[in-house]
Amino acid sequence: MDIVVEKLTKRYGSQKAVDNISFRVKTGEVLGFLGPNGAGKTTTMKAITTFLAPDEGKITVGNYSVDEDADEVKKHIGYLPEDNPLYEEMPIIDYLKFVAQIEGIEKGKVEEKVREIIETCGIEAEKYKKIIELSKGYKQRVGLAQALIHNPEVLILDEPTTGLDPNQIIEIRELIKKIGKEKTVILSSHILAEVEATCDRIMIINNGKIVADGTASELRKKAQGKEILKVTIEDGNINTIYTSLQNLEETELVDILDKSGNIFEVQSKVEKSSRRAIFKLCVDNQWMLTQMSFIEAKLEDVFRELTMN
Amino acid sequence: MKQIWIITKRELQAYFDSLMAYILLILFLGFSGFFTWIYGSDIFFIKQASLQAFFSIAYWTLFFFIPSLTMRLLSEENKTGTIELLLTKPVTNWQVIMGKFLSALALIVIALLLTLPYYFTVASLGNIDNGQVFSGYLALILFSSMYISIGLYTSSVTNNQIVSYLLTLSIGIFFQIIFGMLSRGVSGLIGHILNYLSVYTHFESMTRGVIDSRDIIYFLSFIFLGLVLSETMLIKKRYT
Known part of the structure; x- marks a missing residue:
């Protein structure tokens, strides 16, 4: 599913968080959003996930408009928000069951899906623990698990590797690369090495505008x-x-x-x-x-x- | 419908996991039991097999307990940011609101079911009017739904649970007692309106065993109003 963003503008009060940006992400592409804090990365991602309504502009995911077919769009998106909010009082396994059900996974398959994703994300040993008892790295894995459980075609990951240790970062990058081959992925980060390692294409955003767009080597050449x-x-x-x-x-x-x-x-x-x-x-x-x-x-x-x- | 049920189930689970449910059930049964059977002792002196005494005590215990159930429903999600996760799942705003509303209502219904021994006890003492008992319990459920709905709304406007609790009480106290008191001092149309707005008018008439469509409409309108306002707050989030 392609993501098409056309002339997106979002204001908070009089300040423009995102200023008339347009881009397209193709299926099988991993796009990295890069930019300083407050550049508009998160706002753009929130608009794609239907959480924020744009002031101007149009976003479509596949054939669905974010504004008109929000329900369809939501079904096809896996989203890991910034700060990774979770129902912390719940045990991992109950939480993932809840997400699986709400994502509309058939009753008979819920258990199986939950087992699969627990294995993929490496949280087998902790699965009965309450989320609040987990370290930041494990919480992040639970956040990824809830985004991936229904095998979505589009993945929006807002700073997916914050709080992870170097080994985990490499694991998550591998995972994203693997997933990214058949899905459409947007991830944001302000760690350059990370974006370079995982993304096919990099987009640098500053003050709500796209200031560069291309592969890592293209961007280098441009500056050179x-x-x-x-x-x-x-x-x-x-x-x-x-x-x-x-x-x-x-x-x-x-x-x-x-x-x-x-x-x-x-x-x-x-x-x-x-x-x-x-x-x-x-x-x-x-x-x-x-x-x-x-x-x-x-x-x-x-x-x-x-x-x- | 399925989505609503999934949310209701999770919220109910959260009530029991956090011990909130047990605390509420014990306090509710303790308070209403104490005042019905021991302290007030009306129930033995009115020389009728009736649950009226219990209903009028539940009128106040529920008034204070319900806000403590509803205060976290949305404010906590607002505070921790989980609302963002929930709303980007394939659910509508209305399903979220209904799911949460029903979870609190389910807990109240459980609490009321646990008072059924009161009914059996009184019924064994004399001829009880079953119609009146039924209409009294119906009144308690509608009354609770109304305050749950108001509580859900106050929970949607803040991310502080205490603020939500106090807001629900401050709005509730008008319906609970102030409108009724004012109506006694005012005559004419305004007096009528104030009297109609007072919860007690409708609650009292139902616990006497009268099921009037005006009372039902009164409760349903406020339930619906609270739910719609809460939904509006969720919709507004998209446009901040």
Whole structure:
């Protein structure tokens, strides 16, 4: 089921939490919402799950409109809200039975489904415990279990890995990736590594607007623009080498990274590459070129650049 | 219908798990038993086999107990955020409201069923008017439903249980006693209206054994009004 968001706007008072955003998520795609706190990620997700009505714009999930066929939309969505609210006084197993029933799972299959999901989420040993007695990580698993129990076609996960330890984070990521192959998944996070590890596509939101949309490598390229090289040139005087590099037609900026190791950072002019020129320079002067590599722009840099005002 | 029942079942379970149900049942039976049989002793002196004494005591015990049942129904969900989970499941707002309303009503019905030994005891003492007993219990159920419905509404407007409890009492006290008192001092149309608004007018006439459609309509209208207002509060959540 595709999710289509068209010109969504949501205001809280006079403040626009989400400002005229449009996007589409296809079946089998895992979309990561990235953005600083208060950027509008949660509001967008709440609007998709029918919990909040948009002020303007239209959202459809599959063929169903969130506004007109809310009941149908709800049936096909598995939702893990921010802060993972649960009926804490209930034992896990009773809680999951309740969710299974309310999701309309047939009476005869409820027990089986609950057993399956308890196994998938690794809460077998705790299943008779009350939710309030669980650690944050286990609560998070219960939250995921309730979102997945009816095998929904669309999954909306608001910060699914908060509170988990590194092993659990990896497990949950694997789980999301596995599920994501046949479902439509939107997850939000402000941990970049997480989004990069689990999502096919990243959307950065800031102040209610989409500021970037693409795969992780596309986003990097976008920020990169200029080629940055790390170069080590031996057998020559460091100052001479520095000046010669600076004098190349293609280079814009040269920086000495390591004096004793003769390592330089060379930034080329826009749309130019200085790799050939550097090589030629070394050959002409009989220097030894022992390293030449790209410095990749980090996703963190992209994020900062796009979201710092 | 199925969805309503699933919610009712969960809420009832929550009452029993939190001991709330046991505390309420014990207190209700204790209070009404004490005042019916021991303290007031009307029941032995009116020289009639009648449950009137019990009905008028239940009129007050239920008034104070019902808000304590309804106060958490929605306010707790508002506070912990579970309302978001519930409303994004395939249920309608109306089903949520009805499910919660029926869970509190079910508990009251259980409490009233446990007072049936009173009936058998009195019936063994003399000729009891079964019609009057039936109409009295019906009055108790309608009266409870009305306050549950008001309590559900006050629970939907806040996320603080105590606020909900006190709000229910403050709204309830008007119907319970203030309208009735005012009506005695005012004549004419306004007096009539105040008298009609007072719960006691309808409750008293039903416990005497008269089932009048005006009384039934009175209770049903307030039940319905409370439920609709509560539903409106849920709908409003989408538009904040």
